Amino acid sequence: MSTPAATSAAPASTSPGAPPRTETLHIEGMTCASCSNFVERALSRTPGVLRATVNLAAEKATVEYTPGQIDHAGLKAAVEQAGYQVFEPQAPAAPNVLAADEELAERKARTYLDLKRRFQVAVVLAVIIMPLSMLMLWPALMARISMPVLNYGLLLLTLPVLLYSGREFYVSAWNGLRHRTASMDTLIAVGTGAAFLYSLAATVAPGFFQRQGLAPDVYYDTTATIIALILLGKVLESRAKAKTSAAIKALIGLQAKTARVLRGGQEVDVPLEQVRHGDEVLVRPGEKVATDGLILEGRSALDESMLTGESLPVEKSVGDQVFGATINKTGSFRFRVSQVGTNTVLAQIVKLVEDAQGSRAPIQRLADKISAVFVPIVIMLAIATFVVWFALAPAGQRLPLALVNFVAVLIIACPCALGLATPTAIMVGTGLGARHGVLIRNAEALEKAYQVDTVLLDKTGTITKGEPAVTEFITAPGTAPAALLPLLAAVERRSEHPLAAAVVRYADLQQQQVRTAPVEATDFVAHEGRGAGATVAEQTVLIGNRRLLDEHNIMLGSELELAADGLLAQARTVLYAAVAGRAVALVGVADTVRDTSETAIRQLQSQGLEVVMMTGDNHQTAEKVAAQVGISRFYAEVLPADKAGKVQQLQAEGRTVAMVGDGINDAPALARADLGLAMGAGTDVAMEAAGITLMRSDLQGVATAIALSRQTVRTIRQNLFFAFIYNALGIPIAAGLLYPFTGWLLSPMLAAAAMALSSVSVLTNSLRLRGFSIEK
């Protein structure tokens, strides 16, 4: 729950003359409008307060004040002087959305217990009422009991069911009517209310019925049983509902409660809320990392499975990022806090999942439209049922038959099943995704994933590790490798391309051995998709792909040409280097394929998806990698700017395309695709453009994401189908449409059972998703 008090918590020091500040106070003890006026006046007259408004219903005062003249404590004192209390929520110093709202949980638990008690009372009484109502089946017994006495007895037994167990239905229906809205409660209230009032009349004035030629039958058993069954449905529903959000609660529960912080050279255990940006935190083996930060000292293996779904521990050392809620396995380390509260990775995951759970699936639009008009239409149908039965049934039975069918129609209709069909499946699906390191942005992404038939993979960083390494360094005859390498490294140090990083790493390694001083590059130019150039030691140095050299009209020379062919044949990415307009060297670079890629691609293919690869690499390299992982269609030599174009090209073939990428380069392509999947905890940009973010950086996540989405959407469809069919069949049967042909009538009690089970069935079907596994 968010409270405005948390958002407007004022810092302690504010200089005078600062702009006015608005704060919301929770006022306790106001019972009437005059109380709220009093508080409002008291606050308004307090020096420093510019304006105060008090909302009685919300029990809140919104106060605008000048920070230099009065502060939160002063406002509180003014309210207390007026005789009221200010409720201070335990506002954490750092905004912490993750603080598992225990109060809320407690309230829910209490509501559930209350519901259960009301259900138990209804069941016990219904169990007594039922056999008593069937006494007429034993004429011998009936002869000894007076009918009026029995009816009054039943009335007494039914009253608690109505007034205690079923009270909520009537109150809620009444409140709804005042707002001209009708809900399931309205149907239950009208249905059971009609049966009860009829019975009450038959009990109090049986003579009136007899004069009309009617048997004064009572329907107390119907009333009590319906309420008991519907409460049973509610009990089951509330249990199942709690499970649908269990995944996100588990995520929130992962958070550490305290952190061992270094304060003034001392180790102190402090509550998580008091951990500040820049604090140094110590973590010992087996402990939970409190929040996000960078390791300053030490090394360890961390279990990050709760965030990424990756089961193997990850090695981390100085300079590496650690994340809150992960578990330290082996070593001890010290880290500096870089993120707290809502900015941590865990908090962002929770936020993303919560947002997704709040999103509306396009598939649900029809159900939404129907449920908006559902209840009033059912009420109209029920009245029509009553009228038709009354008009057509034989004289002696027309009132009871009309009444029973009227009640049955009201009771069997279940808008809940329609309403629960989509959201519950989305809650379970997105929660489950988070546990597998698959973060689904919204319900629309889920639906798109269901429709996808083609998966386009950006090779680097998805199929391969994305960290290429130099495997060969071949110089032209007459060029000394040791003299050339520092020049190339100087250019590449300025570039952000992963291939450049590989050259730099390679050069650093070599230079450690020969100890040459690093040189500086000037006039750096990045040639997009081709390479880079700069002036180093007064010479123009170019390094990049073949096209870069061609554009600068530089010939390779036969030795290098031959060597290049050799490297390409080995599926190396080849960088061509030129100094002062002459080709001088080749750098062979290879990126290794992830171990999991081949299996994951096979899984995608077995889901009926065509997997297409695209890469900036040349044709040979692309072909080798594609063959290695079992991909038959690929695009090579794709410039970053063309990636979105390739997506479009596939879409033009009538395909629904999922694009998998990992970097900023991919953002346009991710956005262009029908479904974008950003990999490896992506950059923020990628996360923005992506419908699904994969916390784990391998293709297994893609297969999981698509399989899970498909399963979720399938569940939604089953649920919607069931809910539609249930209502479409149930209502006519309850109305007695089959009676002329088969003589079937639906007892309102059976209708209540069906209705209670229908929403539970939908929920259970959604919960079945929890058994999801990719192998299926």
Next chain:
Amino acid sequence: MDASQIIVTLLGTGLIGFVGWFFFAAPHRVATAVADGGGVQQVAIQVQGGYSPDVIEVALGQPVQLHFYRNETAGCSEELLLPDFGIRRELPAFQTTTVELRPDKPGTYPFTCGMGMLRGSLLVR
């Protein structure tokens, strides 16, 4: 058809018409949000078998705080959905839950209970 049948038929037809008018054709109360000193548009909404007010007019581009006070325990109003803003919130009974959003496009945005029975809308102008 005897007299009682004719009466029931007429009454029933009339009642059907009334139900239709009552739920679908009756006018709604519209409330306009009031901006506080900080430019935040504040609206207090009572949740009890429905939302009152249920049609809320807010200005485009300014932050909005909707204070939902749920004055009942009835299960229907337990959840609040603002699908266009990706908001799903649980409304604890007898408490105020504040929902913050910033409307960036003019239009009508519905808010409903978890099952879409209770509804209201946000008119952004």
